[in-house]
Amino acid sequence: MRTMRGWLQDTAGGLPRTFWYLWAGTLINRLGSFVLVFLAIYLTQERGFSASQAGLVLGLWGVGGAVGTTIGGTLTDRWGRRPTLLTAHLGAATMMLALxxxxxxxxxxxxxxxxxxxxxxxxxxxxxxxxxVVPEKDRLRAFSLNYWAINLGFACAAVLAGVAAEAGYLLLFVVDAATTLVTALIIFLKVGETRRPVVALAGRPSAPAGALRTILTDRVYLGFVALNLFAALVFLQHISMLPIAMGDSGLTPTTYGSVIALNGVLIVVGQLFVPRLIRGRSRSHVLALAAVVMGIGFGLTAFAETAWFYGLTVLIWTVGEMLNSPSNATLIAELSPAELRGRYQGVFSLSWQVAGAVAPVLGGLVREQAGNTALWLGCAVIGGLMAVAHLVSGPARERRAAALRTATPVVPAVALQPPAPEAGEAAATAPAEPLPGTPDRGTRTTTVAAG
Incomplete structure (x- = not known):
């Protein structure tokens, strides 16, 4: 009992209350995330679109996402985190119903x-x-817990969506919109603005005018973003071409929901232990291993015909995803300046949105022109090339991260929190330690948007 209590404390203890409100919003939102999981099946089987047309629609979703992350990153830094989140969630719920x-x-x-x-x-x-809201020393745990919530919700949603689809696809859109509104309500009632004015140092303005130029000349960061783009091109085949491939094998939407739910189930069971397994290990080596495992998992899909074989491939590439996510998140967190935090977040998210636009279209074209086998074996090749690239570029990333850690830290102002904090809740409004970095420096997380 003491061992279990100690494990729970090490895993989830000491995190600020604001984090847990965000975590709860993530879980609720993902519990209703039906639409994207089943959109390809909905478009081809319910609406009667071809695989290419379905890929085009999914690609347009990715194009919108690319614009959205760019705008969202700018608004996050200029307008604030809270109003940007609320506006985005309300707009998403409305458009979910319209779709x-x-x-x-x-x-x-x-x-x-x-x-x-x-x-x-x-x-x-x-x-x-x-x-x-999360101190640097606790971010690996926080990212992993949030990722755990994403995949707990995703696992449940994938199974429930298969059942709900039998009652009518419109129900998927209604439930998805409802959970998005609940998340917005939690943010509105419980989460205050957390943006902190950055103290100007050495005569530098707190909001640099050349923000875009700074990002575009950050070759180390852009190289990392590019590698994530290729990873996303492979990973997003699970919501575009995988359901179509399973349909061609004679498997039902409900079977697809059950198979893809294995992704979330494995992450729910294993993700709480992954941070301990990779702690202290070279992040570049972990990311390289993740790329190889993910490539193998998707590559084996070329030979799948039965539900159990598809399930096995999902479990394999999920292990790669689990290794990738925490290391990815902490690296992004250490490579983005504080005054450009939202914009750096937006650029990284942009890689997912570009992949979201390109992956279904490219996957559909490769599948139609070269065949199913070429598509999945191509994913395996990309995974191997990414592994080599991570090993080559890793030292430069770590040198940059080390330089940012030893540079003069920013002294953050206390964030304004409309909901009055209770005693002992100071950690929810400001980090327990200064944000380290260059003359202005900060961090980032991503929910492998993937999930």
Missing amino acids: GFARDLWAVGLGALLLGLFAEAARPAFGAMMID
């Missing part, structure tokens, strides 16, 4: 585009807020 009632291809495409814009505009604000 559910759309019938013609142009209307479905427009709905997907606007839904992607609003849904993904929330990512930079959420990531920046997580970093604002």
Whole structure:
């Protein structure tokens, strides 16, 4: 009992209350995240679109997401985390319902585009807020717990969506919109603004004018973003081409829901232990291993025909995902300046949105032109090349992170929190330790948007 209590304390103890409100919002939102999981099946089986048309709609969702993360990152830094989150969630809930009632291809495409814009505009604000309230020493735990919540919700949603789809696909859109509104309500009632004015140092302005130029000349960070883009191109095949491939094998949407739920189940069971397993190990080596394992998992899909074999491939690439996520999150957290935190979040999220636009279209074209086997074996090749790239570029990233840690830290101002904090709740409004970095420095998290 003492051992279990100690494990729980090491895993979840000492995190600020604001984090747990965000965590609860994530879990509730993901419990209703039906639509994206089943969108490809909905478009091909319910709406009668071809695989290419379905890929186009999913691609438009990714284009909207790319615009949304760019706008969301800027608004996060200029307008604030809280208003950006609230606006994005309310807009996403509205567009979710609109997409559910759309019938013609142009209307479905427009709905997907606007839904992607609003849904993904929330990512930079959420990531920046997580970093604002969680001290650096606790961020690996916090990122892992949030990722755990994402996948607990995803596992449940995948199974429930298969059942709900039998009652009518419109129900998927209604429930998804409702859980998005509940998340917005939690943020409105319980989460205050966490953005902190950055103290100007050595005559530097607190909000640099050349923000975009700074990011575009950060070759170390952009190289890392590029590697994530390729990882996302592979990973997002699980919501675009995998359900179509399983349908071609004669498997039902309910079977797809059960198989893809294995992804969330394995993460729920294993993710709480992964941070301990990789703690103290080279992040570049962990990321390289993750790329290889993910590539193998998706590559084996080329030979799958039965539900159990598809399930096995999902379990394999899920292990790669579990290794990738915590190391990814902490590296991003150490490579983004505090005054540009939202924008850096937006650029990283942009890699997911570009992949979201390209992956279904590219996957559909490769599948139609070269065949199912070429698609999945191509994913395996990309995984191997990414592993080599992580090993080569890793030392430069770690040198940059070390330089930021030893540079002059920013002295943050206390964030304004409309809900009055209780005694002992200081950690919810300001980090327990200064944010380390360059003359201005901060961090980032991502929910592998993937989930």
